Amino acid sequence: MRTKIFPMKRFFLVLLLGLAFLTGCAGKHYLIVLSDGKTGIVTLGKPHLEGFNYVYTRIDGRTNSIPSERVRAIAPYSGKVPSLPPK
Numbered sequence: 001m002r003t004k005i006f007p008m009k010r011f012f013l014v015l016l017l018g019l020a021f022l023t024g025c026a027g028k029h030y031l032i033v034l035s036d037g038k039t040g041i042v043t044l045g046k047p048h049l050e051g052f053n054y055v056y057t058r059i060d061g062r063t064n065s066i067p068s069e070r071v072r073a074i075a076p077y078s079g080k081v082p083s084l085p086p087k
Contacts, residue, residue: 029077032056035070042077 032041032054047056053065054074 029059030056031075031077032066032071033073033075034066035072037072041066047074 028045030043030046032043032047034040041056042059043056044059044061045057047054049055049068050065052068054068054071055063055065057063
């Protein structure tokens with residue numbers, strides 16, 4: 001015996017699946033905290049190490065690099081800058 005999904009349940013099912021799909025497609029932002037501990041750079045996608053430089057994509061879509069000795073930490077960006085203990 002097959003049961004029917006009522007229109008309201010179908011609507012919520014489609015809504016939940018749509019939200020799950022859109023959340024998965026959103027680009028992840030990362031924060032590069034520099035060695036001074038006060039400056040941070042928000043990037044699109046995770047920066048990667050090429051030689052002695054971290055290469056990253058800025059929010060405006062341009063690619064930049066920064067020397068690895070200037071990078072203190074790389075963490076997923078949640079909208080606030082994490083406080084790190086002094087080095």
